[in-house]
Every structure is written in structure tokens, then in C-alpha cells.
Amino acid sequence: MSGLLRICTAGSVDDGKSTLIGRLLYDSRAVYEDQLHSVQKASRNRTAGPIDFSLFTDGLRAEREQGITIDVAYRYFATARRKFILADTPGHEQYTRNMATGASTADVAILLVDARHGVRVQSRRHAQIARLLGIRDYVLAVNKMDLIDFDRTVFEDIVDEFDRILPNANLHPIPISALHGDNVITRSERTPWFDGMSLLQFLETVQVDRDVSGKPFRMPVQLVLRPTHEFRGYAGQILSGMVRPGDLVSAWPGGRSTRVKRIVTWDGDLEVASAGQSVTLTLEDEVDISRGDLLSVGEIEVGQRFRADVVWMDERPLDPGRVYLLKHTTKTVTAEVDHALVLNQIGSVGIQTARPIIFDRYAENRGTGSFILIDPATNFTSGAGMIAEPIRERSGAAASRPSAAERLARVARSAGNDADAVEAVRKALEELLS
Amino acid sequence: MREVVAEFERPVMLYSIGKDSSVLLRLAQKAFYPGPIPFPLLHIDTTYKFREMIEFRDRYVAEIGARLIVHTNSEAIAEGTQPFLVGTKACCGALKTKSLLDALEAGNYDAAFGGARRDEERSRAKERIFSLRDPNGQWDPKNQRPELWQLLNARIRPGESIRVFPLSNWTEIDVWSYIHSESIPVVPLYFAREREVVVRGEALISLEQPFVPLMPGEQPQKIMCRMRSLGCSPCTGAVRSDADTVPKIIAELVAAKNSERQLRIIDHDQDGSMELKKREGYF
Numbered sequence: 001m002s003g004l005l006r007i008c009t010a011g012s013v014d015d016g017k018s019t020l021i022g023r024l025l026y027d028s029r030a031v032y033e034d035q036l037h038s039v040q041k042a043s044r045n046r047t048a049g050p051i052d053f054s055l056f057t058d059g060l061r062a063e064r065e066q067g068i069t070i071d072v073a074y075r076y077f078a079t080a081r082r083k084f085i086l087a088d089t090p091g092h093e094q095y096t097r098n099m100a101t102g103a104s105t106a107d108v109a110i111l112l113v114d115a116r117h118g119v120r121v122q123s124r125r126h127a128q129i130a131r132l133l134g135i136r137d138y139v140l141a142v143n144k145m146d147l148i149d150f151d152r153t154v155f156e157d158i159v160d161e162f163d164r165i166l167p168n169a170n171l172h173p174i175p176i177s178a179l180h181g182d183n184v185i186t187r188s189e190r191t192p193w194f195d196g197m198s199l200l201q202f203l204e205t206v207q208v209d210r211d212v213s214g215k216p217f218r219m220p221v222q223l224v225l226r227p228t229h230e231f232r233g234y235a236g237q238i239l240s241g242m243v244r245p246g247d248l249v250s251a252w253p254g255g256r257s258t259r260v261k262r263i264v265t266w267d268g269d270l271e272v273a274s275a276g277q278s279v280t281l282t283l284e285d286e287v288d289i290s291r292g293d294l295l296s297v298g299e300i301e302v303g304q305r306f307r308a309d310v311v312w313m314d315e316r317p318l319d320p321g322r323v324y325l326l327k328h329t330t331k332t333v334t335a336e337v338d339h340a341l342v343l344n345q346i347g348s349v350g351i352q353t354a355r356p357i358i359f360d361r362y363a364e365n366r367g368t369g370s371f372i373l374i375d376p377a378t379n380f381t382s383g384a385g386m387i388a389e390p391i392r393e394r395s396g397a398a399a400s401r402p403s404a405a406e407r408l409a410r411v412a413r414s415a416g417n418d419a420d421a422v423e424a425v426r427k428a429l430e431e432l433l434s
Numbered sequence: 435m436r437e438v439v440a441e442f443e444r445p446v447m448l449y450s451i452g453k454d455s456s457v458l459l460r461l462a463q464k465a466f467y468p469g470p471i472p473f474p475l476l477h478i479d480t481t482y483k484f485r486e487m488i489e490f491r492d493r494y495v496a497e498i499g500a501r502l503i504v505h506t507n508s509e510a511i512a513e514g515t516q517p518f519l520v521g522t523k524a525c526c527g528a529l530k531t532k533s534l535l536d537a538l539e540a541g542n543y544d545a546a547f548g549g550a551r552r553d554e555e556r557s558r559a560k561e562r563i564f565s566l567r568d569p570n571g572q573w574d575p576k577n578q579r580p581e582l583w584q585l586l587n588a589r590i591r592p593g594e595s596i597r598v599f600p601l602s603n604w605t606e607i608d609v610w611s612y613i614h615s616e617s618i619p620v621v622p623l624y625f626a627r628e629r630e631v632v633v634r635g636e637a638l639i640s641l642e643q644p645f646v647p648l649m650p651g652e653q654p655q656k657i658m659c660r661m662r663s664l665g666c667s668p669c670t671g672a673v674r675s676d677a678d679t680v681p682k683i684i685a686e687l688v689a690a691k692n693s694e695r696q697l698r699i700i701d702h703d704q705d706g707s708m709e710l711k712k713r714e715g716y717f
Contacts, residue, residue: 078605236436278436379589
């Protein structure tokens, strides 16, 4: 899938995001005629114009009825030059978590702003989330330019403000009208003062830095394959770097080193495998490795305490008195967080896991630097975290770390009555032992 | 797929015999090589599938040595359920959705792979890769778990299950390109050939099932055509086409104006009908 570009979109309600995407799909012919007919039919039932482009993307009935986008919708289109996966993420405030979801896998973010309203709280917030999730390239699409007579000053003021919100980012501002198509596919004659590319031209040509093959080798073990007594293979997806037979790798958390014997695949053994590929490795030595362990080359962090930026996505607030499940690569451990957070809040928190995890800083490696927090009571994916840095134990500090018993006592204290306390301790114990 | 096998007790793959299922099977062969596919295949047979599909299924599954379970809602068939008698909505409900839910419950499966792709239909565009189903097999699109990076939450409560969609981010052209580059066998119905059909609106309908009525003025005729999507023969229309090889199909798709599900009559019985079916438990 070379040449694939992953895009996410962000903006406030009514900035015209769905209309812009519908326009991109329609004009790049990714919308099929029968879908167009079904949308034309639906447009007549509502009050929108001749073709309501947003109906291509607002897939759920509730969204069509309320006229807002409430969940991430993935769209696929291709031009002669490139393939695109677009995550259409909602602008409505209560669904900010979906913005983080869309941004987590995107190369480029399209930030949409209504020219009449300028930069609003939501636009600022979405830009910050995209930044936090590691996106470097942004399109600032200033929409509804037709409603302000394509006024250059208004456009430039918005661009200046975004330069301050996203310092040092690659920001590519484009004045557009999604409804009429100005500067979406081709350059518009109505903005003679604008000398940049149209939105599609930019997306077709932007070079994104996604070369994770150049980083140190990391492969979390998903599964140990033992079809026969003679064969023992470690299956996983390479998160970064490359691997060749004969390479010296470390098996964590033990840290024992051994050499790669074969890279086994259905299509035959490989001479080299790189980031993104799912492979099965066999090793020279008998090493005790199971799911959740990690094979790597080069320095890596091993520890139970670190600082992280967490986006909270659950209506139930993050409770520092509770124990959560933390899923990192293919490993799930129990964890405690030292700060409370509420829905859609982003915070820098300290995290302590019950067992060590093997990680990198998110800024260095998205794959080994990211994790999710799962509420064991509801199983909801409540938080998304990006590891900022390890917290080193000072000598003697280890003694001040709460023991399992102290933590259980804390869980019990935070309960409202005895019955709740019994239940909370029972659950926490199960989590600790599972 | 490896993630599911590692995290769930009883996975199963829903095998529809279509091109997406063929790709899914190949991915499963690859994921667990040199071992065998560590889960069974489940086919929900409405008994109205094309004959060529069933022949292909039995031959191919035996050839690759996979374990196949076939489930049919025999009660509904015995009652004479068919689309022209009870309507497409009730027919799908009984023979596909109910049959699927019964089979999943009977097998006590906690994870079911499907070949659905987000590019197929609007409500599928919002589907997760790990999609939670309540104990009744139903989908709640408003309460979905966020999926960030590649971290998939596999926690479920007793009775709940997940549907897994490994091909979520593939498009129809990706599927055909992969079939081509990997030389994956598919049902011959996908390739153009002269077939006896009746012209009904834009669809070419097969008369394989004896209960398909002829409308006034309709005459069976031989037309060069192929299927873009496979389903039950009375409800799946063929398209006029000369594409009799995979490269010709890809070339045809690049130039295509209509989406693949256009001739799936069941998608169009009301606006938003796929979402309603999905909420009830359909794929």
C-alpha cells in the first residue's frame, strides 16, 4: 500500500466538514452513482440544497436526523496519484474522544474553520489533540470563503492565529468553499491572491515522515506458534525497524539476548522483514518467551512507573483510587493513575503498573509509546495514553512505593460503606491476581 | 487475527463463500503458518445460495483442510420462508440474522470474524475492528469503544461477544488486487459468462430457484454477465460485463459508476436498512 495517505478531519459543528468530505469524494469520483441517487432521494426529504454532500458521510440515522456527526466514519478514495483513508471525526464537543481516535493513525490532519467565526474553542482544542497524538502536517482549510466575499485579510488573520496555536508544525493554509468547490479539487479563480495548491493537489503530493523502518527494531509477541514439537515460532507485527536472520535481539522483560534464526512466512522464509509486516520468528536459543513479551534491538525502557499524557474518553471520571487495566502492545497489566480526569479532559499523569512494561517515549515510537486504559467494571476503553518519560526510582524510593496490601486498603477506604468495600477489594484482588 | 486467537476462547470465522471470505481465509492461513487455522468456519446457509457457491465451498474448504460448520434455519425453511412469500426483510431476518445468532449461541463462540469492509455501506463505515455485541447479538452504534492506534480492547463480559473485521480498511479494488497477486481461488460467478437471467430494472436476476416469479412481459434470456457481490440467487442481481479475468474485473471497477451493493435488493428496502439489520445482529 505504498503511497497511502491517512487523513483525519477536525473542526467545530457546522464548519462544513462533512460537506467538504462529500465534495472530495464526489469530485474525485469515489462516490458511486447509486449512492448519489440515494442521497439525492434523502435530500428531497430534508431542507438542504440540491445535493447535500454531508449525507454521503453521516451514515447513521441518528446523525441524519440530528444533522450532526456523532462517530468516526472511515472513507476510502483514490486518485491516479495516491490512495487515501479518511477518518471523518466529529466536531461536537461531547465526542472529542473520536477526534483522538481519528488522529491516532493519521499522517495529516485537516483543520476546518468557518471563515465567518474564526478560531473557536473547539478548533483550538482539536488542533491540540492532533498535536498531542503526534501529527506534524496540517491543512488549515478556511471554509465558507464565499460568504465573506473571499476576503484575504480575514483568511490571513485566521492563519496567524493558528501559527500561534501550532508553533513549529507544518501548516498549509487553503481558503476554500466546500459547498461550491473553490480550491477543493482545482484552484479557484475567485481567490487570485492565493498562490498555493488546492486541497486535493496538496494531499496528493504531501510527503509525510513515516519511516519507522529506520528506527530500532521492536516486535511485541502476539502468539507463540507450536504446531509441532520441533517448531517454536514467535508471531507478531514489527512495530518499528527491520530484522534479518542472524540479528542479535533481546527478549524482554528478561532481557536475554539471542539470535534470530528464521523469519517464517506462508510465502517462504524471508531475508529481511520491516515495520508493518506480520511475521513469525524462530530463535537460535531456547528462551522462555510468551505473549506480551517484546523482542528488540537497542536501548529500551523497562519499568513500572512513568509519566504520560492521557485523553479521558469515558463518562465515568478517572478515579485515582481505582485499579485500571492498561493495554500496551500485546500486554495487559493492572495500573493505577495518580490524577483524576473527566470526560474529554487531557492531563499529564503519573502511572504505576503492577508488572513492568517495556516501552519507548511516544515521541520516539508511537507503537511502543502508546497504551489504552480499560475500566475493569465496564470493559470500556476509558483512556488513551502517550508515554512522556519514565519515572526513575531514587535509591530508597522503592520502599515508599505502596505495597499491594496498602493499595487494597486504599481501595477499601474509598468505598462508601462496608458492602461496597468488600466488593471493591474482591475486584481489586481478582485484578491483581489475573 | 492472531490478537483474537490470543485473547478469546472460542473464535469462529463466518464464511460467506464470497471474495472477501476468500481473502479472509488466505490471511488466516498466513497468520498461523506453519500451523493450521485454529478455528472453524461457519457458513449460514439460507438454501437459496447459488449452486456454484455451494460447490465451490465444499471443494475449497476440503482442499485447504479447514473445518466447516454449516447452519440452516430449517424450521423457517420448513415453513416455506422465501422472499416472494414473506418479503425480503422477514426472509433475511429468519434465514440470515436469526440463523446466525442461533449458530453463534449453539457454538458458544465469543468472537466471530467477518469479511465486512467499511467502504461497502454507510453504516459499515462506522464499524469497529473489534465490534462488541450484547448477549442478544445486537450492535449499539452509539456506545462503541474507541479504537486508537492498533490497540484493540478484547475484554467482554460473559454472554457478550465480538465481531471482528480484519478487512475494515480494504476497498473492493484492494480485495481484487490481493486476489490477483496471491492467485486466490474465487467462485466462478464473479467472472463474466453467458447466463440465463431475466432483466428486472437494472438487475439481472437468476431463475435458479423455482419460486422466483416471472413478471408480466419478462422473458428469460442469455446475457453476458457476472456477479459483483454474492448472496442468495433470488435477491442478488448480476451486472452486464465482459470481465472474465481478475485483471479485467479490476479494470472494470476503476471505471465503475455504481457501488457493488447496488444490486443487493435487501439494502434498499428502506433508508438506513443496513444499520437496522446490523443493530439486530446482521453483519
